[in-house]
Amino acid sequence: MVIVKRKTLTLAERLYLPEILRGMSITFGKMFKPKITRQYPEEPLPTNEVTRGQPRLRALVDGNLACVSCGLCEAACPAYAITIDGQETDRFIEREPEKFEIDMLRCILCGFCEEACPKEAIYMSTELELAGFTRASFKYGIDKLKRSTEELAPRMEYIKRINQRW
Amino acid sequence: MNPFLIVLIKTSVIYGGLIGAAALMTLAERKFSAWMQLRHGPNRVGPWGLLQPLADGIKFIFKEELCPDGANPWIFRLAPIMSAVPAMLTVAVIPFAGNVTLFGVDFGNLSITDLDIGVLFLVAIGGLSVYGVILGGWASNSKYSLLGGLRASAQMISYELSLILIILCVVAMTGSLDLRAITEAQNTGNPLSWNVFSQPLAFVIFVIATFAETNRHPFDFAECEPELVAGFHTEYSSMKFALFFLGEYCAMIVMACLTATLFLGGYSVPFWEDAPWFIQLGTFFAKAGFFAFLFIWVRWTLPRFRFDQLMHLGWKVFLPLALANLLVTGAVISLA
Numbered sequence: 257m258v259i260v261k262r263k264t265l266t267l268a269e270r271l272y273l274p275e276i277l278r279g280m281s282i283t284f285g286k287m288f289k290p291k292i293t294r295q296y297p298e299e300p301l302p303t304n305e306v307t308r309g310q311p312r313l314r315a316l317v318d319g320n321l322a323c324v325s326c327g328l329c330e331a332a333c334p335a336y337a338i339t340i341d342g343q344e345t346d347r348f349i350e351r352e353p354e355k356f357e358i359d360m361l362r363c364i365l366c367g368f369c370e371e372a373c374p375k376e377a378i379y380m381s382t383e384l385e386l387a388g389f390t391r392a393s394f395k396y397g398i399d400k401l402k403r404s405t406e407e408l409a410p411r412m413e414y415i416k417r418i419n420q421r422w
Numbered sequence: 423m424n425p426f427l428i429v430l431i432k433t434s435v436i437y438g439g440l441i442g443a444a445a446l447m448t449l450a451e452r453k454f455s456a457w458m459q460l461r462h463g464p465n466r467v468g469p470w471g472l473l474q475p476l477a478d479g480i481k482f483i484f485k486e487e488l489c490p491d492g493a494n495p496w497i498f499r500l501a502p503i504m505s506a507v508p509a510m511l512t513v514a515v516i517p518f519a520g521n522v523t524l525f526g527v528d529f530g531n532l533s534i535t536d537l538d539i540g541v542l543f544l545v546a547i548g549g550l551s552v553y554g555v556i557l558g559g560w561a562s563n564s565k566y567s568l569l570g571g572l573r574a575s576a577q578m579i580s581y582e583l584s585l586i587l588i589i590l591c592v593v594a595m596t597g598s599l600d601l602r603a604i605t606e607a608q609n610t611g612n613p614l615s616w617n618v619f620s621q622p623l624a625f626v627i628f629v630i631a632t633f634a635e636t637n638r639h640p641f642d643f644a645e646c647e648p649e650l651v652a653g654f655h656t657e658y659s660s661m662k663f664a665l666f667f668l669g670e671y672c673a674m675i676v677m678a679c680l681t682a683t684l685f686l687g688g689y690s691v692p693f694w695e696d697a698p699w700f701i702q703l704g705t706f707f708a709k710a711g712f713f714a715f716l717f718i719w720v721r722w723t724l725p726r727f728r729f730d731q732l733m734h735l736g737w738k739v740f741l742p743l744a745l746a747n748l749l750v751t752g753a754v755i756s757l758a
Contacts, residue, residue, distance in 0.1 A: 273626070276724065283723045287457040295462065 303382035305414035308367050311358060312381040312403040314412075321402065322377035325353040329369035329378055337362035338369060349375075358401060360386055360394045370415065379408045379415070423527050433534050440513050444671035445475035447714060454715070455722045478664075485660040490563055493657065497561035502662040505554025506669035508547045509676065515540035516679045517602040519689045519702040531602065532699060540601040541589055544680065545582070548635075551669060552578045555637075558666070559654035570653025573643040573729060580736040581634035581641075587744035588628045591751045592617055592684045601683055609690035616687040624747050625685045627740055629716070632677040634736065636670065639721035643729055678713035682706060 268274045294301070303309070314322045325342030343354040369378050381403060388394050405412075449464065449471065456463030464471035489495050519532040537543050552575050559571020593599055595617065596607045608616050618625045634641040645653030655666045682688060686709045689702035697705075727735070 276720075279723045280719060283458045283719065286460060287454065289460055291457075291462050292460045293462050295465075 301384060303384070305382075305410040307382045307384075308365055308380040309383045310360060310365065310381055310386065311363065311367075311369055311378055311401070312383070312408065313356060313398065313401045314377050314379055314408050315402050315404055317405065320347060321352060321356070321398065322375050323353050323356060324349050324351045324375055324377070325356070326351075326374065328372040328374065332368040332372035334366060334368060335362045335364050337364075353398065356398050356401065358396050360396055361391065376412065379403075379411045381408065381411065428527075428529055429534075432529060432532070436513060436518070436534055437510065440510060440672060440675060441668070443675050444668055445479070447671045447675065447718075448478065448667065449474050450715075451718050451721075454718045458719075458722045482661050482664040487660040487662065488657070490657045492563040494561040494563075497557050498657075499662070501554050501558030501561060502658065502665035502669070503554070504557060505551055506665045506672065508550040508554070509669040509673040511547045512544045512676045513672070513679070515543050515601055516676065516683065517605050517688055518679075518706055519699040520696075522699045532703065533602065536600060536602045539599045541593060541599045541604075544601075544676075545586055545589065548673065548676070549578075549582055551673060554666070554669065555654050558658065562654070562657035564657050566650045566652070566656045567654050570643075570645060570650045570656070573650075574637055574654060577634055577637070577641060577643055577732060577736070580733060581631045581740070584627060584736065584740040584744040585631040585635055587741070587748050588624045588631065589684065591621055591624045591744075591748050594748070594751055594755055595620065601680075601688070605683055605688035605690060608687035609695060611690075611693055611695035613687070613692040616685065616690070618685040621685070621747070621751070623743065624751075627744055627747070628685065629681060629713070631740060632681060633717070633720065634732070636673045636677055636717070638670075638674065638717055640724040640727050641732055642726065643732065674717050675710070675714060678710045678717065679706075681713045682709035 316322050325340050327340055327342070330338045330340050337359045339355070339357045339359075340353050341355040342351050344350065345352045365380065367380050370380050386394070452474070453463040453471070464474040467473045467477045489498055514534040515537050517531065517533040517536065522529040522532045555574040555578075556571040559567040559569075559574070562568070592604060596604045598604060598607075613619075633639070637643070637645070643653075645655065647653075650656070655663055658666065688709075689706040691697040691701055691705045694701070
């Protein structure tokens with residue numbers, strides 16, 4: 257058997273009004289506290305090198321992609337979001353992607369492509385925003401995916417640091 | 423100037439002000455509730471979200487109007503009007519300020535009319551708005567609406583009783599049913615002559631009863647969302663839904679004005695007996711604005727009562743207290 261002990265109320269508590277005024281003083285005080293809501297478009301989300309945003313391709317200093325179109329990211333992708341067509345090139349790396357396409361609607365931002373890449377060519381950026389009017393506009397080609405080495409440098413440093421553990 | 427034209431100008435200014443104030447109050451409700459919950463509130467439409475009521479109104483007008491199957495269409499359409507119109511009518515007798523002279527034209531006292539039976543008019547017309555609620559609830563052919571309407575009418579009738587008894591105390595002290603006479607009796611330049619100091623218990627009961635009378639938290643059983651979906655306006659959509667809210671906010675503003683008039687001396691400025699009309703108007707707005715803020719403040723502080731507690735409070739606590747208060751007031755007046 258559960259015995260519930262009810263507190264006997266004092267006269268001030270039974271009158272309600274002092275307690276109501278106490279509650280109202282609390283809500284009034286809260287009105288002037290700093291707001292905790294983030295005003296999203298004006299105040300973007302905080303990101304750092306740990307943020308796993310959308311995948312982006314790294315370009316070398318000469319502006320060409322570091323990718324050799326080996327297809328490992330394509331194979332590692334659990335969502336089948338990546339499509340690569342390779343071609344031969346006169347550059348030292350001998351192969352480069354003719355078409356590198358990521359369907360951003362399929363991509364689940366898991367980061368497996370980044371882990372699979374042997375040439376440090378694909379990294380998860382800090383870019384999180386994704387909006388468009390047609391499905392076709394979410395198929396990102398090389399023109400939309402290419403980022404300079406400086407932009408991806410913090411993430412590269414972070415991945416190197418993590419990989420040193422193994 | 424043509425007296426008819428003067429009345430027309432005063433009427434349109436005061437009604438325009440009332441509708442504008444009701445619109446602003448919907449914004450204030452959302453803003454203050456947001457601030458009390460550490461949020462920002464609407465701030466996208468216009469500067470600081472000031473045009474939000476306009477955006478809401480446009481949205482309401484373009485929404486589809488629905489009339490449920492089995493509903494009584496004429497009463498269903500009549501109910502929002504029955505709810506909004508009495509609430510707006512009551513502002514006619516509120517005295518906002520003394521004699522107004524603007525651009526060399528004497529507009530007379532700033533109120534639509536100074537009825538000799540102003541208090542009676544206000545209570546009688548204000549009491550009609552319960553018809554809107556119960557007809558809307560009944561005509562919707564929905565159990566939630568019907569229960570909401572029944573509760574609202576029971577609640578408004580039981581609290582109207584103590585509300586009127588309290589008003590009678592003030593009327594007995596002044597000896598007039600004219601709201602301007604009641605204000606003038608308190609306008610002595612000394613704030614201690616305000617009725618709130620001679621009738622503190624009546625003031626407390628009156629403020630709480632106005633909450634029940636306007637169906638506001640913690641007594642909003644007419645639209646008790648955890649139990650009744652949305653109460654009497656569950657089936658309403660579009661501008662008809664908005665009309666119920668317009669009526670509710672207008673009733674709140676009028677009740678805030680009435681509280682300020684009856685107990686805080688209306689437009690009387692402390693220590694300045696014959697202040698110019700715009701100072702009187704500002705003072706009146708400050709007092710009524712405080713009570714309008716109180717409606718919002720209490721709503722976002724207190725949880726809802728239980729219905730039997732509400733009836734207990736109304737019939738077993740407020741009614742005897744109000745009667746005793748009236749008795750003591752009468753005794754003091756007749757002995758003094």
